[in-house]
Amino acid sequence: MAWTREDICRVAALELKDGYYCNLGIGMPTKVANYIPDNINVTLQSENGMLGMGPFPLENEVDADIINAGKQTITELPETSYFDSSESFAMIRGGHIDLSILGALQVSEKGDLANWMIPGKMVKGMGGAMDLVAGVKKVLILMEHTAKDGQPKLLKECALPLTGKSVVDTVITELGKFDITSNGVEIKELAPHVTLDEIKAKTEAKILI
Numbered sequence: 001m002a003w004t005r006e007d008i009c010r011v012a013a014l015e016l017k018d019g020y021y022c023n024l025g026i027g028m029p030t031k032v033a034n035y036i037p038d039n040i041n042v043t044l045q046s047e048n049g050m051l052g053m054g055p056f057p058l059e060n061e062v063d064a065d066i067i068n069a070g071k072q073t074i075t076e077l078p079e080t081s082y083f084d085s086s087e088s089f090a091m092i093r094g095g096h097i098d099l100s101i102l103g104a105l106q107v108s109e110k111g112d113l114a115n116w117m118i119p120g121k122m123v124k125g126m127g128g129a130m131d132l133v134a135g136v137k138k139v140l141i142l143m144e145h146t147a148k149d150g151q152p153k154l155l156k157e158c159a160l161p162l163t164g165k166s167v168v169d170t171v172i173t174e175l176g177k178f179d180i181t182s183n184g185v186e187i188k189e190l191a192p193h194v195t196l197d198e199i200k201a202k203t204e205a206k207i208l209i
Contacts, residue, residue: 001191001192001193001194002174002175002191002194003173003174003175003176003191004174005028005031005174006031006035007174007191008028008142008172008173008174009028009029009031009032009034009035009142010035011172011177011189012029012032012035012101012140012142012172013032013035013036013037014037015099015101015138015140015170016032016036016037016040016042016099017040017042017098018039018040018041018042019040019041019042020040020042020043020098020099021042021043021045021091021096021097021098021099022042022043022044022045022097022098022099022100022101023044023045023046023047023092023097023099023100023101023132023136024044024045024046024053024068024100024101025070025100025101025102025103025129025132026068026069026070026072026103027070027072027103028103028142028143029101029102029103029142030056030068030072030074031056032101032142033053033054033055033056033074034055034056045088045091045097046068046069046074046088047069047085047088047089047092047128047131047132048067048068048069048085048088049082049083049084049085049087049088050068050074050076050080050081050082050088051080051081051082051083051088051091052076052077052079052080052081053068053074053075053076053077053080054074054075054076054077054080055075056074056075057073057074057075061075063075069085069128089128089131092128092131092132092135092136093131093134093135094135095135095136095137097132097135097136097137098136098137098138099136099137099138099139099140100132100133100136100138100139100140101140101141101142102115102129102132102133102139102140102141102142103115103141103142103143104141104142104143104153104168104171105118105143105147105153105160106153106154106155106158106159106160107141107143107153107154107155107158107168107171107180107205108154108155108156108157108158108205109154109155109156109180109184109185109205109206110165110166110180111165111166111167111168111169111180112157112158112162112164112165112166112167112168113129113133113139113141113158113162113163113164113167113168114158114159114160114161114162114163115129115163116129116161116163117160117161118160119160119161129163129164130163130164133163133164133167133168134164134167138169138170139167139168139169139170140169140170140171140172141168141170141171141172142171142172142173143171143173144173144174145173145174145175145202145203146202152202152203152204152205153173154171154173154178154185154203154204154205155204155205156204156205156206168180170188171185174191175190175191175194175198175199175202176188176189176190176191176194176199177189181208183206183208184205184206184207184208185203185205185206185207185208186208187199187207187208187209196209
């Protein structure tokens with residue numbers, strides 16, 4: 001049985017370590033904040049000038065004035081601080097963010113990332129992703145294993161415009177957790193009842209057994 005989106009976020013949260021500064025992208029990555037283990041202290045950053053993001057809000061907790069860089073409503077903590085977005089980017093470009101958790105349209109077996117546009121269909125803007133993939137110490141991608149038309153999203157080469165080359169370290173999909181290595185994509189964990197044959201059928205990138 002494939003992982004749900006909540007399962008993916010739960011697995012991603014296990015990548016966090018005590019003392020980390022972590023940037024969460026929009027969409028599914030934002031919900032990782034709800035699954036941080038109780039025994040570690042992590043500071044979540046948004047590049048629009050917020051340091052100390054709280055859990056993803058329940059419906060009765062939504063405050064339209066508290067948003068991340070993607071205009072997604074989030075929550076704050078007692079220790080949350082706000083400052084100019086240029087200082088947020090200084091944290092990113094200065095290498096002070098330990099982990100960035102982002103979404104993706106495509107990832108190549110070399111770690112290339114495409115996550116900002118589909119020519120002729122969608123142009124959402126690169127936003128801070130270009131800075132994040134260049135400045136953070138580790139990039140973790142959360143995404144569906146295949147596109148809506150069933151085509152693989154883990155590819156030999158990305159067909160869409162790139163956000164960065166050789167920047168992705170780990171990918172988590174509904175089928176499992178995968179590390180990007182110099183030799184190909186290494187399976188680190190499979191979701192329950194997911195088989196190697198299913199992974200091969202839905203992945204174009206070179207899979208290391």
